[in-house]
Amino acid sequence: MRINWGTGIVIAIALFMSFILYFVIKVQSNSKYDNELVVEEYYKHDARFSEEMTRIQNAHDLAQKPVISKAAEGFTVVFPATFTPEKIKGKVSLYRPSMKNLDFEIPISLSNPTLLIPKSRLVGGRWDINMEWQYDGKSYLTKEVIYVD
Known part of the structure; x- marks a missing residue:
């Protein structure tokens, strides 16, 4: 099976987006990375x-x-x-x-x-x-x- 340029670019973008999405979900779900405001009001x-x-x-x-x-x-x-x-x-x-x-x-x-x-x-x-x-x-x-x- 041969992969052309278009398919390679789509695969690379999909892998990059998956990589970024993984870290966003990890930071939002882990309580170690708390997102508190400096001032409440x-x-x-x-x-x-x-x-x-x-x-x-x-x-x-x-x-x-x-x-x-x-x-x-x-x-x-x-x-x-x-x-x-x-x-x-x-x-x-x-x-x-x-x-x-x-x-x-x-x-x-x-x-x-x-x-x-x-x-x-x-x-x-x-x-x-x-x-x-x-x-x-x-x-x-x-x-x-x-x-x-």
Whole structure:
């Protein structure tokens, strides 16, 4: 039996399409490849984008910014000494890009300018930190990325 050019091209395209279809079905059916959204209510989040940019700019304009540093017991967030710690209110959101169930928040309620993020709650890998805080009626937003060993 002899295969001409047309038949060979049709067979090659059919094999290629089968190959791609196999991987699409494998990824969609396997729970290891979870397709979660980064934000649950994406459009509501997008509508407040300009407000978020204003808070980021407020944090950027500070002469002294909060500093996140690694410590033996976890990570510490040190707010500037120019702020009264009792007046700082807000939350620190820790977001794990690879696993949504590890995400958590820590409220900011300080008696000294240092907030501790305990290492026991952090699994090794990348963490995105969003600090949303207010001081004297002005809102701030600081975004950082940390890596835990």
